[in-house]
Amino acid sequence: MSRAARKSASPARPLQKVPVRIGVLDTAALVGKLRQLHEEAEDIDVDRMPADDELFGALLYLEAHAGALKSEAARREAALTRVRLWEYLREQADIHQAKAVEDARAARAEWSVLAPALAVSVPSAAYNKATRLRAAVPRDFGGGQPVRRTPEAVLTAERQAAAQAAADRRAAAAAAQRHVRLAPVAQALLHHRDGLDDQDEVTYWLDEIEAVLPNCRTAIQVISLETYVKAAVRELRKMERDAETPVGRSEEARRAYQAAAGYIAGI
Structure with a gap:
């Protein structure tokens, strides 16, 4: 007997589990620990490494000088920390780009103007990408249930939140x-x-x-x-x-x- 096809969940249905995110990090402290690893490995260029609070620049330096770490344990620790910090940056980029789009729209910027800034070719694609960005931003819509991180779910939740407001x-x-x-x-x-x-x-x-x-x-x-x-x-x-x-x-x-x-x- 053939098994019945499994129905896929509606993209607008609430999730049963809260999405896992990196969340808040003391990035300067983590970069400082990576700097210490490079100093202990006598990285000759460590003085050129950007300051601990210059996260993007520091990550680029650490990537380019990963070979300066001599022990496998140090290379593994540094690489895993870099993965974590890049994921943190990705989350922050979504949050801040979504806010930038919101501010642009509040200033009456058309989707056709936003399209090249969002690296898409047509206004509809700019709108869809902005909606996906909003879906990636953690937010509390109330109601006690986490929201599926999809554009459809976020639009549904936003409409419900607007109606409640x-x-x-x-x-x-x-x-x-x-x-x-x-x-x-x-x-x-x-x-x-x-x-x-x-x-x-x-x-x-x-x-x-x-x-x-x-x-x-x-x-x-x-x-x-x-x-x-x-x-x-x-x-x-x-x-x-x-x-x-x-x-x-x-x-x-x-x-x-x-x-x-x-x-x-x-x-």
């Missing part, structure tokens, strides 16, 4: 509008709390309002403040129902409670 902006704008109406209501409850406190549940929720109100800025904080105001109104209604008398020991306290109740009824 737009939703977050809408939520923040809505929260700001609600805060304009909610903050005076909450402040009035606190201002007249002497006429509302019951030394029990009402007091607890007024304390919660007092804690969150001064720094209420985000959508989540506004929701929290609304929750506390709603809870305070609920407890005040219980007091009113149980006592069969209007809430508040002053007219101002009663108006603060009524304003809070009206706000909650309208959300």
